[in-house]
Amino acid sequence: MTKHPIELVIEKADTAIVQEDFDTLIDIYSADAVLVVKPGMNAIGKVQIRKAFEAIATHFNHTLHVEQAGMKILEAGDTALVIAALGLL
Numbered sequence: 001m002t003k004h005p006i007e008l009v010i011e012k013a014d015t016a017i018v019q020e021d022f023d024t025l026i027d028i029y030s031a032d033a034v035l036v037v038k039p040g041m042n043a044i045g046k047v048q049i050r051k052a053f054e055a056i057a058t059h060f061n062h063t064l065h066v067e068q069a070g071m072k073i074l075e076a077g078d079t080a081l082v083i084a085a086l087g088l089l
Contacts, residue, residue, distance in 0.1 A: 006073050006080055014066045020057050026050050 009028055016025035026046050029035075035043040035052055043052035057064055069085040 004073055006082060007068075007071065010068065010071070010082065010084070014068065017053060017057075017066050018064065020062065022050050022053060025053060 013025055013028050016022070016028070026049065029046055029049055031046060033045065033049060035049045037043060037052055037056075043049045066086055071082060071084040074081045074083070
């Protein structure tokens with residue numbers, strides 16, 4: 001089965017997270033992107049998203065490994081909502 005182009009971007013982002021390559025990671029996001037860290041805690045825009053990922057890396061003592069455990073992609077025009085279950089190893 002062919003992967004959705006967004007899945008390929010998410011795989012690139014996961015690799016950047018594990019490698020703590022925040023420059024590559026932030027280049028994936030649009031200027032107005034929203035990262036839902038957890039319900040009620042959002043990071044909006046590249047600056048906040050980068051800070052969130054840096055804090056997450058620190059929280060996990062720089063040993064974070066991410067794996068997608070399920071994903072739904074909803075698209076409308078040029079906007080996509082990705083709902084994913086993230087496994088942290």
